[in-house]
Amino acid sequence: MKTLNDFNFNNKKALIRVDFNVPLDKDFTVTDNTRIVSAKPTIIKILEDGGSCVLMSHLGRPKGAQDEFSLKHIVNEVSNILGVTVKFASDCVGEVAEKAVADLKPGEVLLLENLRFYAEETAGDVKFAEQLSKLGDIYVNDAFGTAHRAHASTTIVAQFFLEKKCFGYLLAQEIESIQKVLETGEKPVLAILGGAKVSSKITIIENILDKVDHLIIGGGMTFTFVKAQGGKIGDSICEDDKMELALDILKQAKEKNVQIHLPVDVVAANAFSNDAETQVVDATQIPDGWQGLDCGHKSREIFDDVVSKCRTILWNGPLGVFELPTFAKGTIALGNSIAEATKNGAFSLVGGGDSVAAVKQFGFEKKVSYVSTGGGAMLESLEGKTLPGIAAILD
């Protein structure tokens, strides 16, 4: 795997695809700068080598060149984080961009305007990618969040750099973390899958059954499995058309010697509301009019026991409706268990959408081994797919 350390950037211009798709408030202030901070090590290494950086990214989903999606709004934030005054080019291709790149000196950083002001970016247009390729000597991809897209800047542009392309530190770290879980991790390996629906996780479950020793299934998915086995789930969320699939997963797991752990008790509520009445009931005996919105104490203890004996842990998806404090306790308890296991030497990876939000919200970010920066990219990696942005560098 070619990474930054295989290159010396002295007097070179690095064209870096970063993921600066950060949230902004109505005054265009960056409200979460994690993605910019995550790209810093790559940028600093290139500057310290004596090179310069041309940063390209998308921001939001603009329809054409819309000022509210301009990357000019984040120039100050990027400058502050890097400790370098960042220049800005009001276009990402053509004369303006080429002139700004030509004027760039070693040690300097240039941020290009939003790539998605051009429809050619998401279309993966080859001519547009070729125009981008004129803006650097070496192409560096450090944007895991878009690595599952065959866009011009994430994938197509790589073909114009032959040997002169590599992963940035962040993307390399993402790849290594996933490999650690799916291929090289110390046993026993545990995957925890929560969230709302079986249907959105099914390909992941099928892919990881060959790789893990234990699988905890929690969250709303639980009830499709419980009902499929004849349990009473009251008004809990359920995908009836996935019940057969759920039984098949249980059968496959048995054949593959994977131990599946489902909640044994749940916090049931008489409404989908933080102020609803609640009772803890057996996961297979939920009364009509009640819905399971979190796992109960017994389940938390069982999960804690499983987590504590595993050496490699993947967590995707909350164990309950964590957005409502009344039903966040199972997810918090799991976070604590994983933090403890990590302290005792286990490798833990958290990734994919809502579990990342939960980990940040409850302060577990620094207590797990790695929090992935990519939602869709992470899920597709876990499904066993080779991401186009990664394949383009390896080619």
Ligand code: AMP
């Ligand atoms: P996902 O995006 O598939 O990881 O799903 C995350 C969502 O699942 C969160 O918004 C949770 O509120 C929701 N969720 C978790 N447990 C339950 C449950 N028991 N019933 C309904 N929704 C749930």
